[in-house]
Amino acid sequence: MSDRLKLVVFDCDGTLIDSQHMIAAAMSHAFTKHEMEPLPREQVLSIVGLSLDEAIATLVPHVEAPKRDELTLAYKDAFFELRKRADLVEPLFEGARAALEGLYAIDHVLMGVATGKSQRGLRHALEAHGLGRYFMTLQTADDAPSKPHPEMLRRAIREAGVEPADTVLVGDTTYDMEMARAAGAYALGVDWGYHEVDTLRRAGAGKVLTHFDELLPALDRLWAAETPTG
Known part of the structure; x- marks a missing residue:
């Protein structure tokens, strides 16, 4: 060598x-908070690796930017709260x-x-x-x-x-x-x-x-x- x-x-x-369980759960929380149908787990996991803004834009390209920004913030909030749950580990x-x-x-x-x-x-x-x-x-x-x-x-x-x-x-x-x-x-x-x-x-x-x-x-x-x- x-x-x-x-x-x-x-x-x-x-x-x-x-991190799949945490990511999928946080994304589901974010969509539900904004009265949107949560996406299939496989679709959510397909964007892991992108920055959060880019990931949201890839998942819902038809949604206008202000709404995507709200989803991004909701995801961050949900992820922070989910870290406190013993049943969701990374x-x-x-x-x-x-x-x-x-x-x-x-x-x-x-x-x-x-x-x-x-x-x-x-x-x-x-x-x-x-x-x-x-x-x-x-x-x-x-x-x-x-x-x-x-x-x-x-x-x-x-x-x-x-x-x-x-x-x-x-x-x-x-x-x-x-x-x-x-x-x-x-x-x-x-x-x-x-x-x-x-x-x-x-x-x-x-x-x-x-x-x-x-x-x-x-x-x-x-x-x-x-x-x-x-």
Whole structure:
């Protein structure tokens, strides 16, 4: 493995943390509050990864902007309240903590997060799971345009002081894969999130993981292939 500095950036919802129950419940509350029929769960989960404003606009493009703004605020309020409920949890995906520990132990590997969450939402999620110490850069919808625009990842790359070619984005949606490719990074998909494997591959995933145990070996192979031999 090359000892050149590397950066691994993770999506949050659907990649590190299983947020589907909270997201679906908050969206249902928001629609119900405004006397709108809640959308099917699969449709709601399809927009996970986008910034909230962009997600609402994608879900209800026919609704005028002021009403969409009201839905956005209602979602935020509902999400805040739902965090207090013991029956709605956001667990880490199996193997996530061990994978982060393994990468954290490698001197020339830095880690970050790029997510459609707000900074407040992301920091709350990381604090809840004790993950904050792993990441040197946190990029959110507060800081850059929504995925798949590459600026969020470009900011992470600049903060880490690495090259795009030495950067890997790990995510579960086509928005993640497209963002990585647009930023010149390697796109690594996961199959336990909210978009189908075939769509991840079509969006540019170089590989799709089936379990977090596969992450470090996949990175080893990727980085070894970049190292000249002989």
